[in-house]
Amino acid sequence: MVMSGRDRPTLENVAQRAGVSRATASRVVNGSTSVAPHIRDKVLSAVEALGYVPNQAARSLVTQRTDSIALVASETASRVFSDDPFFSSIIRGVSLELEAVDKQLVLMMVGPSGPSHDRVERYCTGGHVDGAIIFSMHGADPLPERLSRAGVPVVCNGRLLIQSSVPYVDVDNEDAARAAVRHLLDTGRRRVATIAGPQDMSAGIDRLKGYRAAMQDSGRRSLVAVGDFTRQSGALAMSQLLGDDPQLDAVFAASDAMAEGALRALRQAGRRVPDDVAVVGFDDMDFARDTEPPLTTVRQPITDLGRMAARQVLRMAGGETIEPVLLLPTELVKRESA
Amino acid sequence: MVMSGRDRPTLENVAQRAGVSRATASRVVNGSTSVAPHIRDKVLSAVEALGYVPNQAARSLVTQRTDSIALVASETASRVFSDDPFFSSIIRGVSLELEAVDKQLVLMMVGPSGPSHDRVERYCTGGHVDGAIIFSMHGADPLPERLSRAGVPVVCNGRLLIQSSVPYVDVDNEDAARAAVRHLLDTGRRRVATIAGPQDMSAGIDRLKGYRAAMQDSGRRSLVAVGDFTRQSGALAMSQLLGDDPQLDAVFAASDAMAEGALRALRQAGRRVPDDVAVVGFDDMDFARDTEPPLTTVRQPITDLGRMAARQVLRMAGGETIEPVLLLPTELVKRESA
């Protein structure tokens, strides 16, 4: 067992080599101003010479901070392991933000409640992290509220389904969906259907609500099929919709992946897009540019959502109080499918 | 600043409540056998009552272990943030394996060498993790070798480009590609082209090598275009190929994403698949089932690759010596595109 950690230099070593006390060495390492320049230099060159790296565990022990943030994701969330890079983008955003302040990202997958749920809860409340970002929650998951109540700074990515004081970062899904549907209506479409997302996730629920609102506004009947954000479910839903109303001339899909599935189903049913049926998606994933035809879709800034969540949780961990809701803007990107 | 950590119970508290010494409480918490049952129970109920969770920092300080493993990914790697869920699958695999032994996963993105590179190196060699899994390396990245030399247990995901003793987990890309191309040849295709992956990544290089070998074996000329594993690059490469040799009757793409791009380009060029041109991909991503036509492809067990990498690094961290190369099997999945 070759433990490299064994012979790592300690602050004590650095201090000795620089001919100062441990306290002073610590000051230099932590950038305190009140150290005489020539002493500072001596310490720094000792650090350099020995290749000293502070021991995080020792530091955490006294500061009571861990300098790491947990990113908790529902393993079952279709978005996490489905076709689209939603997950990756969120991670990238969080990662960028944490990196900037030299914090670590601890990733935790949580299965459908059970042991892994408890594990995450224990870990986070156990003081192993300075805060947690939770995303892709299904149903009325009690985790955010629990952690929050235990005093752990928590920020959710996406509105919570239960009444809760846990702050979150999201886009205005309802409003964005509404705008998308209105676009369809404004361009002369009469029978607009929707492929909704899972109804146990706020993104799914709110986008459907937006669709309903827009339809109601213009006095039209809703036509809904539910998917789970994946391509396959989108294709399936589209077929159902076509069966329910062969006359439909537009469809709003609550995710680009489902929209692509719909495009495929439409093609197989012999409908032309956008001539016979217009299609609008949601997300503006990379691939939306390359579908046939290119997809008109609602762009949401996924990476920024991650960044913001990180920034918020960092602020909470720093003792600030933050606004409970932070909504980022969306934009309807018009391409050829609608 | 509401520091929840402040009033967390310590082992001392547990010991006091159970009427035993700290040492004994520690034994119980760590599952030592040599504790009398009735004492054990007393301690456990104290733990329960107080909601005690061990302080990882304190524990690490003395054990010199951190119980966490770093997963390092090249942020620039196209596979990480491109259309396919490669990244997610690796993470899932690693995560599953670590969870089983209650270790944490610390995710680190590393940009194209520079500050973030140093940061990762410092962090890992600084004893903050018990080991590191590095994947999606571009070019001859020195990071794996450096960490390894510094005594950090390292396992790479994918063969390294430089001569190195760092162990890795991968599939036999060359062999798999060869088999795929041979399938094309065996089914009567004569002019087989390839869309290769990036030539600064082993997966890209080796798959091209396999293609070349198969072509050479049957005395045919190679026709190569290079992509970067993304859809777009696949479509672009396909157009080039079609320009280079309008007579080609098959193409082997080094990733499913590129294969899908190729399918699209082929369709736009008016070629029928598989009638005019046969297409074979690589990966067997979820979406390969849903392309038009469904994609014949080489399946590689991505999640298992992650699992294995985790398992290996854990073994190294445990002091075992492991086999330097671990290859997982691939399988040609025949669907309709070839």
Place this chain on the structure above:
DNA sequence: CATATTGCAGAGAGCGCTCTCAACCGATTC
């Protein structure tokens, strides 16, 4: 019955670091 052996609990020494507090020192002021 004395002694060796075993089984289990407690005492106590740190792990490497931060941070408070006291000490010191040259410089300024009365």
Place this chain on the structure above:
DNA sequence: GAATCGGTTGAGAGCGCTCTCTGCAATATG
């Protein structure tokens, strides 16, 4: 010349935990 005062540095007390070593019964052995 004594008192005061910013500006620095050092000493030392832990942070919460593990682990070795010691101590002490209870049991087995000669």
